Amino acid sequence: MEHVDVLVVGAGLSGIGAGYRLQTRCPDLRYAILESRDSLGGTWDLFRYPGIRSDSDMYTLGYPFRPWRGEKSIADGADILQYVRDTAAENGIDTRIRFGHKVTEASWSSEHARWTVRARVGDRTVEMSCSFLYLCSGYYSYESGYLPEIPGLDDFAGTVVHPQFWPEDLDWHGKRIVVIGSGATAMTLVPALAERAEHVTMLQRSPSYVMSLPAQDGWARLLHRYLPGAVAHRAVRAKNVVTNLGFYQFCRRAPFLAKRVLRTLTARRLHDKAQVDPHFTPSYDPWDQRLCVVPDSDLFEALGTGAAEVVTDHIDTVTEKGVRLRSGTELDADILIPATGLRLVPAGGIAIAVDGEPVDLSSTVIYRGTMLDGIPNAALCIGYTNASWTLRADLTSLYVCRVLGYMRRKGYRIAVPSYTGDGQRRPLLGLNSGYIHRAENTLPGQGSRSPWLMRQNYLLDLPTMRWGRVDRSMQFR
Structure with a gap:
């Protein structure tokens, strides 16, 4: 059985970043990356629907060790995928990836201080062992998205397409399309589809907060004109970190004022101001759910031309020709797109056992936002x-x-967090979004104070993760 010091699961944005950090910070350790698909890129290789893009700026979504050189700050999916591929190739990380390896089980042995990992490769199972297991597989299922019970969906005579599995040969030119959903995916799809479709309707049960941002960062262009590339990148990255975090804190601490600001900004972008209250004024506070970002007002522009519209209502039933709403309105459609969200799975759906005992991840508490109490040598x-x-x-x-380096210096073979919190468990992800609520009973929890609190604050996490004590609430042996 092949053995490596560190086994990384997932070759997406996180896995490629993990590979870079391992080979530069721990060059004496041997690592490999297992990827279930036949290509790297993770989310940015899986999702191929029209208009796919980031809703985060590339100066913070990109790696700090490889400056983003693209023109757009809010980048298209294809450009992000190429960026990840180039990063992997330039640093030799792609040579460490074993493609087509779907990890199904990971079993820890305290006696041997190692993990045995089983992966499905085609119709056979292979095993590898490692001293440390690093799961960079994200937290949503690649096999299926979330599809709620939609009455009459099987009666629809047209085409039903889930964005997570977009067919390359789908022709929507001149078609009537109904996109069901109000999240980032729906708001990305609508303006892209509207360019060629006869008409696009975004059908939502309730509104989401939307903010328009420039696709290109004017400050970034200015700084790149007068500063070296790496310096300009760091400056823009720092500016965006502070700006984004400051706006988030404003929304959480002054929600009433934040609502007014967001409503005013949306009204300025809409050609028809009467659409603000019924379609773009949610009942919840800003950042109770993730804020949707649209670059250069593309959604609002599509609405303004009449090529697209937003309808806020509940589905009564899907018919052969479209969707009938509770209000009695009928939406004719040739294509239905349920942009209804993701299906979250912890640890990529891998079955984990420690010394022969299966681990229920929902019973664990996260440590430093990465390791789990009672589970050794894993993150x-x-x-x-x-x-x-x-x-x-x-x-x-x-x-x-840092943990791996500490263990090598001290001669330790095992590192395991030991929960020392006050028992006040909280949900892991601090949003009220539907896809998070549906998975709360499967995800690890968090505590009420450090190091068991998963803070959503980069400026507070930075000193702790880079320089904080490694041995706090940890057992080494």
Whole structure:
């Protein structure tokens, strides 16, 4: 059985970043990356629907060790995928990836201080062992998205397409399309589809907060004109971190005022101001759910031309020709797109056991936002919900490298967090979004204070993850 020091699961944005940090911070350790798909890129290779893009700026979604050189701050999915691929190739990380390896089980042995990992490769199962397991597989299922019970969906005579599995040969030119949903995916799809469709309707049960941002960062262009590339990148990254975190704190601490600001900004972008209250004024406070970002007002422009519309109502039933709403309105459609969210799974759906005992991850508490109490030599990579995923993912990889370095210096073979909190468990992800609520009983929890509190604050996490004590609430042997 092949053995490596560190086994990384997942070759997406997080996994490639983990590979870079491991080979630069822990060059003496041997690592490999297992990827279930046949190509790297994770989310940015899986999702191929029209208009796919980031809703975070690339100066913070990109890696701090490889400056983003694209023109757009809010980048298209294809450009992000190429960026990840180039990063992997330039640093030789792609040579460490074993493609087509779907990890199904991971079993820890305290006697041997190692993990045995089983992966499905085609119709056979292979095993590898490692001293440290680093799960960079994200927290949603690649096999299926979330599809709620929609009455009459089987009666629809047209085409039903889930955005997570977009067919390359789908022709929507001149078609009538209904996109069901009000999240980031729906708001990305609508303006892209409206360019060629006869008409696009975004059908939502309730509104979401929407903010328009420039696709290109004017400050970034200015700084790149007068400063060296790496310096300009760091300056823009720092500016965006502070700006985004400041706006988030404003929304959480002054929600009534934040509502008025967001409503005013939306009204300025809409051609028909009467649409603000019924379609763009949610009942919840800003950042109770993730804020949707649209670049250069593309959603509002599509609405203004009449190529698209927003309808806020509940589905009564899907008919052969479209959707009938509770209000009695009928929406004719040739294509239905249920942009109804993700299906969250902890640790990539891997069955984990420690010394022969299966582990229920929902009974564990997260440590430093990455390791889990009672599970030795393992870490999860989980990004922020209120900021760019990579900000926390990179801090997590740096922290994992610190733990590994500490263990080597001290001669330890095992590191396991030991929960010392006050028992006041909280949900792991601090949003009220439907996809998070549906998975709360499967995800690890968090405590009420450090190091068991998963803070959604990069500026507070930075000193702790980079320089904080590694041995706090940890057992080494």
